[in-house]
Amino acid sequence: MAQQPEAGRRAPLNKERVLRAGVALADDSGIESLSMRRLAQELGVVPMALYKHVPNKEQLLDGMADTVVAQIDLSASGSDWKDVVRRRVLSARRVLLRHRWASQVIESRTGPTPAVLEYLDSMIGTFRDGGFSVDLTHHAMHAMGSRLLGFSQELFDDSGSAGPNGGAEALAAMAAKYPRIAELAAGAAHDTASAVGRSCDDQFEFEFALDLLLDGLEKLHQRGWTSTGSGSGA
Template sequence: MTQQAEAVRRIPLNRDRVLSAAVVLADEAGIDALSMRRLAQELGVVPMALYKHVANKEELLDGMVDVIVGEIDPPVSGADWRSAVRLRILSARRSLLRHPWARQVLESRTNRTPAVLGYMDSFIGMFLAGGFSVDLTHHVMHALGSRMWGFTQELFDDSANAAPAPTTAKVQAVMYQEMAARYPNILAVATAANHDDGSVVGQGCDDQFEFEFALDLLLDGFGRFHEEGWTSNRAKPER
């Protein structure tokens, strides 16, 4: 054992150290590899030592989400509401991209910790500070959904996560011909852009571009509704 490793093991254990180590372990080995036993091994302690700082695995995951939330930039002082919201969402997205497991964990959480609630409250506050009514802000939050955390459900997400079967150019040409005959509109849209293989939106689509494109559409729409004095009462059809 090196002197450096021994020195790390002698650092007093606390909640921040446990959570930081859990984030690093998930980053390096994946969220499925995270367990209280494995985390204790990484910290050089017995598993029971962890329970003085986190009650169980669920509380550990909640705390890891808090670490991610803590990485998101605060609202930019003096910026207009649109810029402040856009920058904050893109900061949240950068945090999620640094931690590939974070989206899965965020989607699994049913408990709202003070850190999560604080972020949501501050996020809502950017719209209210920009002059949005509580009514419009309520519907804005529904429209944004998970985008406030830097991700969104994508049309082709499930299929993109499956590894494509290797094909020859001849086989691919036949596949395109069949698609063109049976599903011409899908093919036209799917081949409309130059693609990169690392995408999760659709094979080769620029994920960041697509995320920002949709975000800007939403922000533009929110701004228009705000300027028009939109209210949900006026928008609801008469029965």
Template sequence: MAQQPEAGRRAPLNRERVLRAAVALADENGIESLSMRRLAQELGVVPMALYKHVPNKEQLLDGMVDTVIARIDVPEGGTGWKDVVRRRVLSARRALLRHRWAAQVIESRTGPTPAVLEYLDSMIGAFRDGGFSVDLTHHAMHAMGSRLLGFSQELFDDSGNAAPSGGAEELAAGAAMAARYPRIAELAAGAAHDSTSTVGRSCDDQFEFEFALDLILDGLEKLHQRGWTSAGAGAPGAT
């Protein structure tokens, strides 16, 4: 029996297949490489065939975000709110580390996508089921910010904090920088750990992320135990 032509064996095009291919393309080549034409080439179809499933580039990006967020693990029941939140946030971080472009795309959306809304709703539920008031939950969500989705914007990028190569101009520039901003220089020097440090030569992103996450969760736990309210704390606009 003659083999079927390649087109006959190709899986039918649907929204899920389009989104999977888009995620894979962004993973391999970066989000900047993604276009409807390039995606159509990857799928072996004409660009117009995509628009039945994703009407435009923005909806394609929304769908890609939802594909990534849907892969965040849901912790099994029977654990306290703090453990549930921590494990889910770290699961979100693992998902975003597998898809390095995702944080940038999430931040570019004009509003949360359906999967993000569902995820945030479940995180609010974790606080509320843990006994948090609506008031404290509201402030907890603000404090957690993008960490809920596994990423945070860092104040400093210390990727360039390696020791100078020794060139005269570079050494002079480094000395001038340190003289003008001594406290930044002090902090940068303190972050340049030796190779035996558990943190590494410079700041370890995962360590710093978990450090901040635990600070926030520990603080929220103390506020919850105290029965904290924004009105009692004298929040602006409180009555």
């Protein structure tokens, strides 16, 4: 019997291939389109074939999140902790901009996945190697929050619209009742194309807040700040 041509052979199914296909499907169609059945169709297999590699959808999402986080560049190193942290965070943001669904999935996990733990461990190490105390590092990680992973939750979500007909009236009503909010909204420039998902800031605002945090942490470090009050003077 003649051998099947190499080009016609189906690539063997494994966990890495399943996760890559899940990421590609979410990139192309949105995370809402992801299901085990749809993913099986994309891979040309029956749904039951997936369960050998990912027992359920939650573990699929865990693996997809790790696949994305593993793309963050951890090669940045040097004696300047602030530069290293900044470069890694902006690398994380570039990754999240390529996979706009990922921030939603990362936030929805009940606990940090292995790749997230590895990334956070590297960031803690950067602060500690930069001379930060365990105390200040602990508070720095809390202050940075999801920004360490390239996204942040905004206080106001202005991605919605009142529509072409009611927009002007809605804005006028808002200005009459909440003049300061309306003033701020009218004066702010937003680049919606650069947002990571619905509720995240644009690149300028992201870097602005990141630099404020890093500058503040640098000052606390130089003062020998601790949460117990020692070194917390002006």
